[in-house]
Amino acid sequence: MDIGLLLSCRTLACALAIAMLAMAGCLSPIALHEAVIEYDRAANRIQSDMLLLNIARAHHFQPLHFTAVSSVAATFDFTANIGIFPTQAERNPSPVSPGLGVSVAERPTITIVPIEGEDFTRRILAPMDSSRLSALFQQGADFGLLFRLMAKELVVSGYGESEYLRNDPSDREQYVAFRRRVLHLSSLNLARSLYVGPIVFEDALPISIPVNLAPGEGLAALDKVMLAQEKGYYWNNHAGDRTAVLTKQVIGRIAITNYDISKLPNDVRRRLNEEANQLPQNAVLVDVRPGDEGGDYPLHGYFVLRSFHAMMRFIANGIDIAPEFHVEKDGRTGEIAKNPPWTLLIEETDKRPDEAAFAIRHESHWYSIRRAPQVEGLVFPWNQEAFRLLNHLYQMTVTELRDVPTPAITIAK
Numbered sequence: 001m002d003i004g005l006l007l008s009c010r011t012l013a014c015a016l017a018i019a020m021l022a023m024a025g026c027l028s029p030i031a032l033h034e035a036v037i038e039y040d041r042a043a044n045r046i047q048s049d050m051l052l053l054n055i056a057r058a059h060h061f062q063p064l065h066f067t068a069v070s071s072v073a074a075t076f077d078f079t080a081n082i083g084i085f086p087t088q089a090e091r092n093p094s095p096v097s098p099g100l101g102v103s104v105a106e107r108p109t110i111t112i113v114p115i116e117g118e119d120f121t122r123r124i125l126a127p128m129d130s131s132r133l134s135a136l137f138q139q140g141a142d143f144g145l146l147f148r149l150m151a152k153e154l155v156v157s158g159y160g161e162s163e164y165l166r167n168d169p170s171d172r173e174q175y176v177a178f179r180r181r182v183l184h185l186s187s188l189n190l191a192r193s194l195y196v197g198p199i200v201f202e203d204a205l206p207i208s209i210p211v212n213l214a215p216g217e218g219l220a221a222l223d224k225v226m227l228a229q230e231k232g233y234y235w236n237n238h239a240g241d242r243t244a245v246l247t248k249q250v251i252g253r254i255a256i257t258n259y260d261i262s263k264l265p266n267d268v269r270r271r272l273n274e275e276a277n278q279l280p281q282n283a284v285l286v287d288v289r290p291g292d293e294g295g296d297y298p299l300h301g302y303f304v305l306r307s308f309h310a311m312m313r314f315i316a317n318g319i320d321i322a323p324e325f326h327v328e329k330d331g332r333t334g335e336i337a338k339n340p341p342w343t344l345l346i347e348e349t350d351k352r353p354d355e356a357a358f359a360i361r362h363e364s365h366w367y368s369i370r371r372a373p374q375v376e377g378l379v380f381p382w383n384q385e386a387f388r389l390l391n392h393l394y395q396m397t398v399t400e401l402r403d404v405p406t407p408a409i410t411i412a413k
Helices: 003-059 118-125 130-138 143-150 172-190 222-230 266-277 308-320 382-397
Strands: 066-086 096-115 151-158 161-166 195-210 234-238 243-257 283-288 299-305 347-349 356-362 365-370 409-412
Touching: 003 066, 003 308, 003 356, 003 365, 003 382, 118 308, 130 143, 130 195, 130 243, 130 283, 130 382, 143 151, 143 172, 143 308, 143 382, 151 172, 161 172, 161 299, 172 283, 172 299, 195 266, 243 266, 266 283, 308 382, 365 382
Parallel strands: 243 283
Antiparallel strands: 066 096, 096 409, 151 161, 151 299, 195 243, 234 243, 283 299, 347 365, 356 365
């Protein structure tokens, strides 16, 4: 072989090798980035479809069952091939031509976990506690949407009223009264006159020491004082009789009011919390008193919260068994932002709707959530917001997947 030709081939081979290495280095992070994003999208889509599928199951009176993606492990193989081949073209001045190829092989291993067992069943059947509702409200969830989805009923017991108002469209009269109360509270929230949060007050320990106490007289209570300080109590001077009193700030139960609870006297706040403590953990005290904003439509009582399972049943029944309907606000209620007839509209059709944001097929029917409509550039995503809220509540209900004591299923592709 000609020496010049040999050197030319070696030079070309080195250049190709460098190019292939550079190309593989560029492809690796790109492929990894795309894989992570796509797997994340797939996992999110699976969870959304799983929620919608279980609503469809509840509609057909079938047991609910959830499965989640526990882990995804993907292996990427980058293969580069280079070669020099004799040219067949007569007009080509070079007797050889380069040949190169790059291939990427992906081998994912996906682990899915059926979420079941006593612990999860207890969580899904147990009524929601008020702390979850407060957390979602503080994050900006719509007040009306929260209570239409989470509240089972409103128990009214004050200001001359005493009745149970069920959040159930099959009981039309009670449902209308419930919706009007929620609309009134939503109006107060829109006007920034609604307070939702814990009742905070000062709790005094029944141990006080006068300022001029002799050194030996306080020894008997020393142990109690030290124990109280370990529990968070601190000394506070009482302005009335110049005695030092052990007090502690207590963060009590959640309450909904049309006045600022923090401005009430401490004794009033403590008694209000004592009333709230008489309620179960899935109850939220509400007090709209006369004399404050919205007080011409007073309310005293408490909301009873549903379990996650009951929320799914409520939404499923709304498809056709007990559909919700429009309720007009009370004449004493101010401006409201949103008041759709449904809490979460699930459409049942024979074919997959074109405008569906989420859709799943079950029992020869399609169950879907329509995309939010746009009017003059504005989006009104009540329905999709309700579905997102339902997803948050599901996340609050399910435990960590690594703690699920059920067998996992691994799928290697």
